[in-house]
Amino acid sequence: MTALAIEGLGLTVGAGAVPLLDGVGVRVGAGETVGLVGESGSGKSLTARSALGMLPRGARATGRVTVAGTDVLAAGRRELRELRRTRVSMVFQDPRAAVNPVRRVGDYLTEGLRARGVPARAATERALDLLAQVGLRDPRGALRRYPHEFSGGMLQRVVIAGALATEPALLLADEPTTALDVTTQAEVVGLLKELQKAHGTGMLFVTHDLDLAAAICDRVYVMYAGRIVEEAPGAALFGAPAHPYTRALLEASPSVRGERAAVKAVRGRPRSLAEAPGGCAFRDRCPLAGDDCARAVPGTRRHGASLAACLRAGEEPR
């Protein structure tokens, strides 16, 4: 079964109907890891949150968002709560901020289970099992400790344990490693992958780190200004980026492999959908842009292993 299917999701907010997302389509299969990559403000977090039915205040959505068979946009309050309780979980960016500082870790882990009617003793057993799974030494002692007694990496493990407590069909990871240092990052990502595989959970991995996404994801969606501009298998992304934006992003990140090459910044600054130019949103920053790019939003076309929303997909810059 598909863990998450977003089809043609559009989002506008406020009286002026300011557009935030347009025609976003994302699919996450059971047990699949899917990356969602883009600069700040490209709408990747908004897209991930739509899977929880958490839209900005006063937002109007069009299209369809389906999570494990539930139509999220049409769901009522009770149905949404049930969905969040049982089928979707989220791992946040900064574990320090995402865990209530005045509650013990044990309370944090068992509260969700208790709310589903799991008896106290069984919930504690489950929490112990989860803490052991995420590699915490002395899980029993950890239950009694407060969040500030853990390091950032350890706390993120606790958060991951909490996210998996309800055996969700879909795990949303919203930049789960951004707040951690590099060695901890690798451990946490490894752990996420390992547990996801073991539990058969579909994971939507939101990040601005293209290398990380390409390394761990089965498929990667690249977002720009509230639209998906490229969809490619993780492995193919590095070898043959189809969309000029993806290529620019790759060139903008330093590499420790291969020859020494200058890091090229993407020219201009990221646009939100509301202030992006008509036609292709990337055309004012694109080295390949021509007059035809302004005519309409380009449709997706197959290029190699990728699907890219670009008229000149795969062309080298002049």
Next chain:
Amino acid sequence: MTLSVPALRARSARPRRRRPLGLALAAAFLLAVAVAGAAAPLLAPHSPDTTDLLGSLAPPGTAGHLLGTDSSGRDVLSRLLYGARLSLLAPLGVVALSTLLGTAIGLLAARCGGWADAALSRAMDVVFAFPSLLLAMLAVAVFGPGLAAPVCALAVGYTPFVGRVVRSMALQEGARPYLEAYRVMGFGEPWVTLRHLLPNVAPVLAAQSALSFGYALVDLASLSYLGLGVRPPAADWGQMIAEAQGAILQGAPWSALVPGAAVLLTVGCVNAVGGHIGAAIGRTRKEGP
């Protein structure tokens, strides 16, 4: 895969923060006053209401009257001890009521937002515009003397102070991701607010309560002094000061000075403790938990 938790050892290594001596003294004094009030029947050498006109205005140190007697010959120490009960309980009532009301209003305003926030905040502004003491006097004028009316009126008067603090704290805390995390887990808004937001606001609430207590004690003493609080012969400190005014002119100031000092010291100590709680919160917020 097992990993150590280095933060474990941090707890024992953290140096103990030394508490200033003044704070300990203030806390000890408050505790002593509370015990004295509670155990008044055991500690008081005389009945607080027994008059002895022949032995009136005895100076402190007179045999059997440690703090002397007032103009009706009643033992000042005994009246002071019994007076502690009303003088402490009534402000406590004010604090409890205003904290309850203020927390409810502040949380509602912060979490609902929009027109509910606007309406509640403006309502608090209106109450702010009236001095609490004036409200209390109005209540006495309408409902007659006695403690119930001024206590309720003062509670209403103090509610905006609590409400505003809670509202701004709730707004500040409400923006933090851990509340979002609970919503993502499928918990409803009331549960998240009461069970997770409120405990994080509670320390500030405690500091605010301590300050309110000091104000309430002075306000209630003022009312009693004006003859609008407790009804004679029941004693509280404000009323004792009022009754002893005449004695000052007769050259016997102690019967007014003793309850006056009690009010002063108690309020001072409450403020010291409240201030310390506030400062401690400031420190933790700066350093992180």
